[in-house]
Amino acid sequence: MKNCPNCNSETEDNFEICWKCNYSFTEGKIIEFKDELPGGKEIDCLRCKVPMHYSGIYKFHEGNKTGLWGNVFEIFVNRESFDLYLCHKCGKVEFFSP
Known part of the structure; x- marks a missing residue:
């Protein structure tokens, strides 16, 4: 086990990055990771000008679902899918077609 020089947490010897603060032992600095989900784009909020998540x-x-057979009739219902983006500052929600 080795200690991280940034946050002093214990890390496995074979790890190159601290699990708690993302400090890179090989580069000697904190690494920023972007959350990359499939289909995600970088979009800024039109109100706040901050990145949307x-x-x-x-x-x-x-x-509607119809009684006992509601799930069976779901195959005949029109379904649409959208990418959803949220602004954590103002609460705005944006829908985009994938």
Whole structure:
């Protein structure tokens, strides 16, 4: 075990990056990792001018579930999917077609 010089947490000897603060032992600095989800784009909020966070693909459908056989009839319902982006500063939500 070795100690991180940045946050003083114990890290396995074979790790090159601290698990707690992302300090790189080989480069001697903290590494910033971007959250990269599949389909994610870098989009700024139009109100706040801060980067919006990709929240994933959300699927919506038109119509109601009908009683006991509701799940069976779901195959006949129109489904749409959208990429969802959130602004954590103002709460704005943006939908984009994938």
